[in-house]
Amino acid sequence: MANCYFCGTEIVPPVYRSSECPECGKDLKICYNCEFYSEGSHWDCRESIPDAVRDKDRSNYCDFFRLGRQSKEEKENKTAVDAFNKLFGD
Numbered sequence: 001m002a003n004c005y006f007c008g009t010e011i012v013p014p015v016y017r018s019s020e021c022p023e024c025g026k027d028l029k030i031c032y033n034c035e036f037y038s039e040g041s042h043w044d045c046r047e048s049i050p051d052a053v054r055d056k057d058r059s060n061y062c063d064f065f066r067l068g069r070q071s072k073e074e075k076e077n078k079t080a081v082d083a084f085n086k087l088f089g090d
Contacts, residue, residue: 002067005032017059031056035068
């Protein structure tokens, strides 16, 4: 199940550049909704993108985009757990 990064609403593929969340109206084809988004990676992406995407919360033309499966809250929780584990060990 894929979820809108902003509100957590379930998103049914496919997602196009013009797609918006039916609940909150935010763009869906954004870095934060992408499976390859990885904060801290080169340009925050696990793919070999040729240029940095500056507005990660706005629709873009990335050819690597693949709808991810986590909402903002889930990603924040994972980031917090990862930071805790890095600080105190697994």
